[in-house]
Amino acid sequence: MNDSPDLLAVLSASGRARYETLRANLTSVEQRVTAACAVAARARDEVTLVVVTKTYPASDTRILSALGVTDVAENRDQDAAPKAEECRDLPLIWHFVGQLQTNKVRSVLRYADRVHSVDRLRLITALSAEVQKSERPELGCLIQVALEASPGSGLHRGGAAPADVPALADALASAPGLRLDGVMAVAPLTGPDAGSPRRAFDRLAEISSHLRRAHPAATMVSAGMSGDLEEAIAAGATHVRVGTAVLGVRAPLG
Numbered sequence: 239m240n241d242s243p244d245l246l247a248v249l250s251a252s253g254r255a256r257y258e259t260l261r262a263n264l265t266s267v268e269q270r271v272t273a274a275c276a277v278a279a280r281a282r283d284e285v286t287l288v289v290v291t292k293t294y295p296a297s298d299t300r301i302l303s304a305l306g307v308t309d310v311a312e313n314r315d316q317d318a319a320p321k322a323e324e325c326r327d328l329p330l331i332w333h334f335v336g337q338l339q340t341n342k343v344r345s346v347l348r349y350a351d352r353v354h355s356v357d358r359l360r361l362i363t364a365l366s367a368e369v370q371k372s373e374r375p376e377l378g379c380l381i382q383v384a385l386e387a388s389p390g391s392g393l394h395r396g397g398a399a400p401a402d403v404p405a406l407a408d409a410l411a412s413a414p415g416l417r418l419d420g421v422m423a424v425a426p427l428t429g430p431d432a433g434s435p436r437r438a439f440d441r442l443a444e445i446s447s448h449l450r451r452a453h454p455a456a457t458m459v460s461a462g463m464s465g466d467l468e469e470a471i472a473a474g475a476t477h478v479r480v481g482t483a484v485l486g487v488r489a490p491l492g
């Protein structure tokens with residue numbers, strides 16, 4: 239991690255302490271990512287660290303950018319929109335990773351470079367319509383897969399059932415203003431792969447490989463968080479989404 243003399247010079251004592259904490263945490267996450275790549279015989283640059291800044295203030299995002307972080311993620315538009323506005327001068331790629339209601343689409347499109355949580359046709363239609371109305375460039379989209387969903391169960395927290403991925407991918411790929419970048423998943427808490435993130439991420443890798451037969455450019459695999467980034471990298475993740483291990487344990491959301 240590089241020191242950033244410009245930012246350090248303007249930070250208060252508590253700001254400098256936060257800077258040192260985030261630097262130390264990033265260093266240890268970077269060591270974990272590097273070690274996991276080595277174990278998997280993958281090059282370090284095949285994996286992008288996306289730092290999930292949800293619930294933390296814009297001042298932390300600013301410190302992370304100064305420390306060399308290139309990609310940040312948010313999951314709630316209410317928190318993300320003002321934060322992204324405050325950080326507009328920073329060279330960051332913004333990922334939206336939370337469940338997205340269609341009434342939030344316009345706001346999210348003001349700052350998000352990528353949306354990882356596309357999981358239904360109605361959302362694809364809404365995103366495409368809003369991108370076309372706006373001046374913004376194409377939106378990179380990932381299809382979120384509900385790895386806990388068993389056929390016909392319908393009981394999951396966001397994400398498309400694996401069987402629905404091909405049709406959603408075709409719809410996304412042909413929607414004006416949208417670009418199909420790949421797939422995203424969270425290790426399931428229920429279902430046959432609960433407690434085995436590696437098995438879940440291997441299934442995601444299979445879904446990705448199937449997807450790439452029809453859509454060769456959709457190479458992103460977004461998987462792995464603070465607790466299971468090693469398993470995700472072993473299974474082929476290209477993007478790991480890490481919050482707690484960098485920023486600390488979050489206060490419970492209200």
Ligand SMILES: *Cc1c(COP(=O)(O)O)cnc(C)c1O
Pocket residue numbers: 290292313335336424462463464465479480481482483
């Ligand atoms: C919060 C969140 C993360 C980060 O989780 P940590 O366990 O804090 O690393 C990753 N992905 C999504 C979709 C999240 O909402």
